[in-house]
Amino acid sequence: LVGMLRAAFPERALPPTKRVHDGLLWGDHLAWGDATVPWISARGDVLAEYGAQRGGIAFAYLQAATDRPPARIEMPRWVAESDLFPHVLDVLRAELVAGNGYPYAIETADAVAVIGVEDRARFYALFQRFAAEAGLPLTFSRKSVSKSRRR
16 A cells, blocks of 8 residues: 555655555454455565466455454465455355464464474484484584473
8 A cells, every 4th residue: 555655646755664554454444254355466575475476366354353453365366356255255254263263274284283392302313313324413502402301
């Protein structure tokens, strides 16, 4: 939005901004579960991460919680331009309900991605064995040794 305002009113010389979240502009206009129409993304900082797909990214804002600004959701452009978009929103809403305000599938993936103490110890033992067999010198910092003793 700031970029559009700069283009529309070049004579105003708007000062540079560190961060302005477009989602904040929608906060008073969306009830829980409401979403904006999708737009085609033109944000260079976001699109740089998508490589060859950079022209095919769309986004919308979804009011995912009553006490927070709307969340920006990104999707392939073809989803935004198809009849699937309302269905995708319904799936996201269901995930938010199941996850108490955070998509359940993402919450679950995050929970199982955490390496527990036993798994970490097993990994280090395997890595130490690999390093020894390969003749690689392996040392641990005093900090990591101290931490492992306390856990």
